[in-house]
Amino acid sequence: GAGVSQSPSNKVTEKGKDVELRCDPISGHTALYWYRQSLGQGLEFLIYFQGNSAPDKSGLPSDRFSAERTGGSVSTLTIQRTQQEDSAVYLCASSLSGASLSTDTQYFGPGTRLTVL
Amino acid sequence: AQKITQTQPGMFVQEKEAVTLDCTYDTSDPSYGLFWYKQPSSGEMIFLIYQGSYDQQNATEGRYSLNFQKARKSANLVISASQLGDSAMYFCAMRDLNAGNMLTFGGGTRLMVKP
Numbered sequence: 655g656a657g658v659s660q661s662p663s664n665k666v667t668e669k670g671k672d673v674e675l676r677c678d679p680i681s682g683h684t685a686l687y688w689y690r691q692s693l694g695q696g697l698e699f700l701i702y703f704q705g706n707s708a709p710d711k712s713g714l715p716s717d718r719f720s721a722e723r724t725g726g727s728v729s730t731l732t733i734q735r736t737q738q739e740d741s742a743v744y745l746c747a748s749s750l751s752g753a754s755l756s757t758d759t760q761y762f763g764p765g766t767r768l769t770v771l
Numbered sequence: 772a773q774k775i776t777q778t779q780p781g782m783f784v785q786e787k788e789a790v791t792l793d794c795t796y797d798t799s800d801p802s803y804g805l806f807w808y809k810q811p812s813s814g815e816m817i818f819l820i821y822q823g824s825y826d827q828q829n830a831t832e833g834r835y836s837l838n839f840q841k842a843r844k845s846a847n848l849v850i851s852a853s854q855l856g857d858s859a860m861y862f863c864a865m866r867d868l869n870a871g872n873m874l875t876f877g878g879g880t881r882l883m884v885k886p
Contacts (some may be wrong), residue, residue, distance in 0.1 A: 687849060697862065699873035710871055743814060747874075753812060758866075759806070762816035 656680070659671030659761035660746050666769045667736055674732045675766045686729050687749075687760060690722060692742035700744075703729060704751075712731045743767050774798075775865050777877035784853045785885050791838070792848040792880045795861030803867045805846040806874065807837070810860040819861075822846055850882075858884045 659678040667673050679686050688700040699713035703723045703734075714720070722727040733740055747760040774797040785791040796805065807819040822830045822837045830837040838847040850857055860881050864874040 666822075689874075696878050697874075697876035699875070702872055702873070709813075712871065713873065745816060747816075758872075759818055759821060761810070761818060764813070765790065765814045766837070767814075 658746055658748050658761055660744075660763040661767050662766060663764065664767045664769075668770065668771050669738060670735055672732065672734045673736055674769065675733075675744050675768070677729045677731070677746030677748075677763060678731070679727065679746070680761060683748035683750055683761075684725055684726065685749040685751060685758070685760075687747040688729070688731050689745045689747065690742045691745055692763070697744075697745075700731070723744075733768075736768075738770050741768055741770045775863055775875055775877035777861075777863055779882050780808075780878070782849075782883040783885055785855075785882050786855060787852055789849060789851045790853055790882065792850070792861050792882065794846045794848065794877055796844050796846065796863075796865050798844075798870075799804045800867045800869045802864055802869075804873045804885065806837070806864045806866065807835070807846075807848045808862045808864060809857075810862060810879070816862070820848070837860070853884045855884050855886060856860070858882060865869070 659677045661676045686703045691697045701721045702710040718734045721731045743765040745765045747762045748759045749760045776795045805822045809817045820832045820835045822832050822839045829839050834851045836849045860879045862879045863877040866884045
């Protein structure tokens with residue numbers, strides 16, 4: 655079946671502009687995760703959604719970052735007033751349940767490469 | 772707090788030979804999961820293999836096997852019969868449910884397979 659999809663694949667924006675990144679998880683997966691991959695910081699967790707529960711926002715670096723998940727499926731990560739340090743690859747992953755199972759494997763999308771000029 | 776360490780930033784291996792990529796971790800939780808992902812130049816993270824902290828046997832998946840030494844807190848990935856297509860970044864990651872559902876990643880190892 656189809657894997658995790660993300661759009662756009664590349665986004666170039668100017669400092670101060672807002673951007674929206676989209677993630678479409680694997681059908682039937684109830685857990686959705688956003689990560690950021692940058693040269694200086696490696697792979698960092700941003701936010702996690704599980705079903706209808708309140709999201710775990712503990713990894714969001716500032717209040718300029720927000721995310722929502724509509725209808726338990728598609729998710730949008732929004733970065734307001736972008737800064738140059740926001741330049742990174744933003745990866746989305748989904749898993750079957752995200753519940754108390756160490757075996758719940760996360761499958762990743764191809765990522766969105768964000769460049770802030 | 773959990774921590775994942777990959778001490779080899781880059782490695783070369785001759786095609787058809789085996790290679791071991793090191794990973795050590797630190798957690799105080801007895802229940803955790805260890806994962807290895809491959810990231811080719813295309814950028815997508817590809818799941819390779821999983822090892823649970825209570826698993827009695829080392830995980831294997833085709834040419835991939837995990838050398839799990841719980842007492843030493845190491846979970847090294849072994850790739851047998853390396854192929855040119857194995858050239859990529861490899862990330863070790865851990866999921867410790869007491870710390871949330873997210874994965875914590877190591878810094879990665881770049882593997883280059885020589886023909």
